[in-house]
Amino acid sequence: MKILVISAASVFLALGGTAVAQTTTVVVPGEVKTYVMKQETPSVMFEGDVAVGTTLPDTVEIHTIPDQPDYGYVVVNKKRVLVNPKTRAVIEVVQ
Template sequence: MKILVISAASLFLSLGGAAFAQTTTVVVPGEVRTYVEKQETPSVTFEGDVAVGTAFPDTVEIHKIPDQPDYGYVVVNKKRVLVNPKTRTVIEVIK
């Protein structure tokens, strides 16, 4: 019985840590959002969910933001999305 209780506690603690790790928030500079909102970029279609952490394939063109090498953007399914250009993952869905 003690082994079961210890195993359950270990599982709870390990899952709690995993959930915490996934809630990391990236603080995006306001000028990055403003730049992306003003761009006239056509929307591309992407099958699947577009959410923080989604990785885009190489077929989706990520646009550069001047003087902001850590951020890129794409308009996907009519939503403006900030992307980490190195990992191609979504940082924030703007609108």
């Protein structure tokens, strides 16, 4: 019985840590979103879902945002997404 309780607690803690990591949010300045929404950038195709945390391949060109080195953007599958230009990870789906 003790082994079962310890195993269940271990699984709970492992899953709990994962859930906390996934709920981390990045607060993006409003001017970044405004800039991205005004740009007329063609959409690129990407197989699969584009969601927060998705890492975009090197073949997808990330566009820079003036005076905002921590943010980039790309239009993927007709959705505007903000990207961390260093990691290529999607940080927010704007539209």
